[in-house]
Amino acid sequence: MRRFKSILSRFLSADVLLWVYPLVLIAPNIGLDITETYPLFVKILNVLLPAGVYLLLTALSPLTGRTVVLALPLTVLAAFQVVLLFLYGESIIAVDMFLNVVTTNVSEATELLGNLTGAIFTVIGLYLTTLVWGIVLWSRRCRVAASNLKVARRSASGLLTAALVAYVVCLTAVPQFRLVRDIFPLNVVRNMWTAVERTRATEAYAETSAAFDYHPTATRPDSVRQVYVLVVGETSRADNWQLLGSPRPTNPHLSRRSNLVVYPYALTESNTTHKSVPLMLSHVTAETFNDSIYSTKSIVSAFGQAGFNTAWLSNQARNRSFIEFFAREADSTLYISDDRRAHYDTDLVEPLRRIIEADTTGRLFVVLHTYGGHFNYVDRYPAEAARFKPDHAFAADASERNILLNAFDNTVCFTDSLLDAVIGTVERAGGLGAVLYCSDHGEDIYDDPRGRFLHASPVPTYYQLHVPMLIWMSDGLRASCPELYANAQRNSGKQVSSSRDIFDTMLSLAGLETPYADSRNDLTSARYTEHPRIYLTDHNEAVPLKSAGLRQYDFDFLARKNISAE
Ligand SMILES: [Zn+2]
Known part of the structure; x- marks a missing residue:
């Protein structure tokens, strides 16, 4: 027993922690070197530099536990970072991830975390163990042997010298190489700072x-009654819509509707809600987003300033960012989830009907912000509305994909019935x-060997970008402005950017x-023009879609769907 204790105390000594701690810290660097397509010398520097710094830092004092x-x-x-590599299989912690923490409501965050339990336990276990180890050694004032400390410092100097050589090679041979952009954790610290700056700018938005x-x-003319409704969907993907080619009957109502035009080739330029919705609802484009979004109002103001009665009805939580600011521009705003109860999107129909009924101006514009197909899918529709079963997955896992797809298709069906009800209300x-x-x-649902799930990942996928989009016009509008419908139909075969x-289309x-x-x-x-495909990156830069990090799976799917990637 005494022998075991002696082995254990040697194994868990400060001398061992001195070498283990830097290794634990560079685990994400090694992970990123495997997942990212960095040039070779950037990969080498991405390990050597942090390893040298971490070892030197740990060897600064003999009290390793305290360090x-x-x-x-x-x-x-x-x-x-290791958790994120588990989740997305690539990429550093993005600016948007820090912002999502601020703008995502608590239930969404916990839904996401609930699915990461395995990864969190593995990773936190690794890092928590090291931390507890450090606390115990510090409390016992355990010191590293002077000779060991000297070896560590010399090794750190060797690593840093080698890093310096790699750094010079990167500077001279790698185009656009930047230390703060390419080396972890400098790049993540830079992203944190950018997130702080954006949060400050957002706070000054008013x-x-x-x-x-x-x-x-x-x-x-004022004499004719006008009701226009913009329904902002959430996490729905075109592939699962019957109207857009899904073999499943996910649009039983809309497929019977007339006066409807669908857009099968619509891509979004952002895979995150807090950027995609402001892009949809304002004249700001991906190219002008970074410079203009903080000084712009939304389409709600455009209608309001034109004398329309405006309303915003939301089944989402307030997000303390642009979407909520845009909602405040409306004459009346209703967040049905303010009562802290779970609602279905169809709960928005009755308030819409009441607003139309109460409107005395004759000119009404309403935005409906839905919860659509956001995970957890089965929570987005009542059990009796489930058309595809089984729909209750035991875990978010590739092995449960068919069940998750059943649930997701049920959310599409439910959106179909919501839109049918909204159209019926406007028609009446x-x-x-x-x-x-x-x-x-859109959304990833374990669609290819990458095993990706959910959306808002630092690098998008085809499944997150291809969105369902449609327009319905009343008989009155078609009769009064026949060219609108004719052009809408003519443009339905175009490469659209939602x-x-x-x-412009809503106006x-x-x-x-x-x-x-x-x-x-x-x-x-008739003047509608297809634009080159672009994508708004985590750093708010508009880049060609081909440079957005898509992989061959994505390009194959785009080609199969006749969607241009250029
Ligand atoms: Zn969203």
């Missing part, structure tokens, strides 16, 4: 956007009416003109 405890922020960063005016003009109002629906982004086109459906409108983005215009 490990004080270096807790490094441990946390490494653990967080002042920076106060003076913005769309200077709109309403061109339709008479006069000129239109409903435009589009999902903010992020760029919804603002045009309502006959609004503004100096900010661009008919080349208007799907109801």
